[in-house]
Amino acid sequence: MPAGPFFTSGNVPIVSQLELNKIQAGKIHRFWLQLITDGMGTPVSVPVFVAKGTEKGPVLGLTAAVHGNEINGIPVIQRLFREIDPARLHGTLVGVPVMNVPAVLQRQRRFFEESDLNAIMPGREDGNAAQVYAYRLVDRLVRHFDYLIDLHTAGFGRENSYHVKADLEDPVTRRMAMLQNAPIIVHSPPSDGSLRGVADSLGIHSIAL
Numbered sequence: 001m002p003a004g005p006f007f008t009s010g011n012v013p014i015v016s017q018l019e020l021n022k023i024q025a026g027k028i029h030r031f032w033l034q035l036i037t038d039g040m041g042t043p044v045s046v047p048v049f050v051a052k053g054t055e056k057g058p059v060l061g062l063t064a065a066v067h068g069n070e071i072n073g074i075p076v077i078q079r080l081f082r083e084i085d086p087a088r089l090h091g092t093l094v095g096v097p098v099m100n101v102p103a104v105l106q107r108q109r110r111f112f113e114e115s116d117l118n119a120i121m122p123g124r125e126d127g128n129a130a131q132v133y134a135y136r137l138v139d140r141l142v143r144h145f146d147y148l149i150d151l152h153t154a155g156f157g158r159e160n161s162y163h164v165k166a167d168l169e170d171p172v173t174r175r176m177a178m179l180q181n182a183p184i185i186v187h188s189p190p191s192d193g194s195l196r197g198v199a200d201s202l203g204i205h206s207i208a209l
């Protein structure tokens with residue numbers, strides 16, 4: 001499969017790799033990042049927004065709906081990309097409003113075969129569908145980030161206050177947590193298998209909201 005855009009859906013290029021260094025600065029870009037095909041051979045792609053600033057700087061990833069029933073982060077990312085001006089941006093903002101595409105389409109929390117995508121990271125290159133999907137999410141997307149903010153929503157039937165989960169012993173993630181203006185910050189070293197955990201293992205400073 002070629003690395004660059006090889007097909008478009010509407011005006012949105014479908015890519016198999018995110019090549020941030022090759023795209024034009026000062027603009028907002030949209031991609032479909034293809035990860036797997038489903039049981040009928042239909043491509044399964046995650047939507048990716050990129051605001052590439054005109055000034056050099058780090059890459060911040062903003063992800064939502066890794067749990068398919070936690071959808072509040074989706075319009076947050078959409079709104080951010082409507083409002084942000086990449087001409088005034090230092091660094092690059094990558095927004096992924098839906099990480100767990102099959103789950104959102106099926107209106108359920110989990111991926112195919114009841115896999116919790118936020119418990120099987122970083123997946124397996126040669127595993128089952130969920131493991132391969134997780135592996136490619138990390139390999140094609142997450143590893144490009146310097147910082148990660150992962151947006152969740154209270155589970156169904158629960159009431160949660162807005163809070164941040166962060167490793168407060170790490171000065172960088174501590175600062176990220178403090179900047180979120182949340183009434184509650186939970187000290188939580190990242191756990192294995194979570195998106196935050198795999199990001200941390202790759203040296204990507206990450207928090208969950």
Ligand SMILES: [Zn+2]
Nearest residue numbers: 067070152153
């Ligand atoms: Zn969640």
